[in-house]
Amino acid sequence: MEERKMIYLCLAHMSEEGWEQKYVKEAFDTNWVVPMGPNVNAFEQDLAAFANANSDGSRLDRRVVCLSAGTAAVHLALLACGVGPGDEVCVQSFTFCASSHPITYLGATPVFIDSERDTWNMDPDLLEQAILDRKAQTGRYPKAIVPVALYGMPYNCERIMAIADKYGIPVVEDAAEGMGSRFDGQVLGTFGRFGVLSFNGNKMITTSGGGALICRDAEDANTIMWYATQARDAYPYYEHTAIGYNYRMSNICAGIGRGQMTVLADHIAHHKHVQALYEQLLKDVPGVTLHCQPADPRYDANFWLCAATLDADVRIKGQENAYKEVIKTAVGGAAGVIKAVESATTDCQPNDNVEALRMFMLNKKVECRPVWKPMHKQPVYKDAPAYVNGVSEAIFKVGFCLPAGPYVSDDDVRYIVACIKEAIEA
Numbered sequence: 001m002e003e004r005k006m007i008y009l010c011l012a013h014m015s016e017e018g019w020e021q022k023y024v025k026e027a028f029d030t031n032w033v034v035p036m037g038p039n040v041n042a043f044e045q046d047l048a049a050f051a052n053a054n055s056d057g058s059r060l061d062r063r064v065v066c067l068s069a070g071t072a073a074v075h076l077a078l079l080a081c082g083v084g085p086g087d088e089v090c091v092q093s094f095t096f097c098a099s100s101h102p103i104t105y106l107g108a109t110p111v112f113i114d115s116e117r118d119t120w121n122m123d124p125d126l127l128e129q130a131i132l133d134r135k136a137q138t139g140r141y142p143k144a145i146v147p148v149a150l151y152g153m154p155y156n157c158e159r160i161m162a163i164a165d166k167y168g169i170p171v172v173e174d175a176a177e178g179m180g181s182r183f184d185g186q187v188l189g190t191f192g193r194f195g196v197l198s199f200n201g202n203k204m205i206t207t208s209g210g211g212a213l214i215c216r217d218a219e220d221a222n223t224i225m226w227y228a229t230q231a232r233d234a235y236p237y238y239e240h241t242a243i244g245y246n247y248r249m250s251n252i253c254a255g256i257g258r259g260q261m262t263v264l265a266d267h268i269a270h271h272k273h274v275q276a277l278y279e280q281l282l283k284d285v286p287g288v289t290l291h292c293q294p295a296d297p298r299y300d301a302n303f304w305l306c307a308a309t310l311d312a313d314v315r316i317k318g319q320e321n322a323y324k325e326v327i328k329t330a331v332g333g334a335a336g337v338i339k340a341v342e343s344a345t346t347d348c349q350p351n352d353n354v355e356a357l358r359m360f361m362l363n364k365k366v367e368c369r370p371v372w373k374p375m376h377k378q379p380v381y382k383d384a385p386a387y388v389n390g391v392s393e394a395i396f397k398v399g400f401c402l403p404a405g406p407y408v409s410d411d412d413v414r415y416i417v418a419c420i421k422e423a424i425e426a
Contacts, residue, residue, distance in 0.1 A: 010405035020259030037251030055185030070198030070211035149178025152304035371399035
């Protein structure tokens with residue numbers, strides 16, 4: 001019997017026509033192997049055309065700046081919002097660390113906001129409570145708000161933007177996982193002052209690495225470009241009146257991105273199809289609940305990752321071995337250096353059955369990753385203010401992610417669901 005391939009959560013792939021190779025070859029042929037060039041300009045235009053197109057046929061007028069990473073986009077957006085030492089920024093707690101780390105780069109303090117139950121994203125009620133409480137405690141409103149499209153699910157754009165406008169606080173939308181997701185027909189990342197995109201190797205499209213910032217107008221776009229190219233002033237020599245960064249995307253990576261834009265619509269359609277198939281196949285599996293978007297028709301998720309929860313009382317084969325051994329290699333994301341630890345457990349971790357399911361599925365050559373650990377439960381942020389309702393921590397203990405990328409076939413989904421059923425002890 002042929003050995004089964006490993007099924008990963010989400011890996012972007014190249015277009016069948018090979019447009020990526022064409023644009024990269026052009027970059028080499030013209031010697032544009034630098035962090036600027038024709039591919040960067042064209043990729044920015046392609047991204048702007050996509051972001052500005054509403055489902056009803058109307059158009060926006062946003063500008064896009066391509067950068068070296070989505071994290072760089074968060075960093076520069078906060079900088080452009082005036083965030084600095086001593087400031088506070090309200091940020092979703094249920095997210096990857098790239099949403100919050102740039103706040104600390106700037107010497108500011110993250111104020112973590114817990115999630116609403118249906119979307120798993122920033123709870124608007126808690127957001128407003130936090131804004132008013134921070135004003136009462138510090139005498140100042142937070143300097144920015146960072147909602148996150150967790151696993152591609154839209155946040156409540158209407159309420160979050162209304163609250164932001166009420167208190168005059170700019171919004172930096174972290175749509176790194178939500179490229180192509182929409183709220184009421186409008187692309188995520190175009191509601192706030194800035195919108196963050198990511199083109200990491202596991203995102204909806206990839207440039208191998210890289211990101212972009214959707215900007216409200218040309219003035220903001222020019223400011224971001226200035227900071228991203230070392231903040232050089234207009235003299236015939238290098239004059240700097242501000243600290244800049246080397247954050248622009250390379251012409252090579254942008255060439256890959258131009259090719260990837262030709263398959264973006266197909267990728268989004270595929271992820272939605274995979275989600276629908278999971279919904280069909282898992283609906284009668286007791287103890288397993290797939291995370292679905294709200295019935296409200298304004299929500300249109302790209303389902304970058306398909307996520308689910310496992311009831312605490314479900315028993316998984318091999319559960320007695322959960323957390324018995326210290327992890328030696330990275331779990332999830334690109335392989336890299338991780339810090340060695342002495343204990344296999346922490347004071348906030350997924351339930352034993354969720355860890356047992358991860359191990360069982362790994363033996364079946366299926367990547368089944370835990371959901372993000374809330375930032376307010378991370379040791380590095382133990383002293384940060386947090387406004388919590390228990391939702392994100394509860395989901396973290398029972399949640400897991402399932403493969404959904406372009407390489408995941410219908411047969412793969414059926415195999416994955418069959419493995420989940422096999423893992424559950426009668």
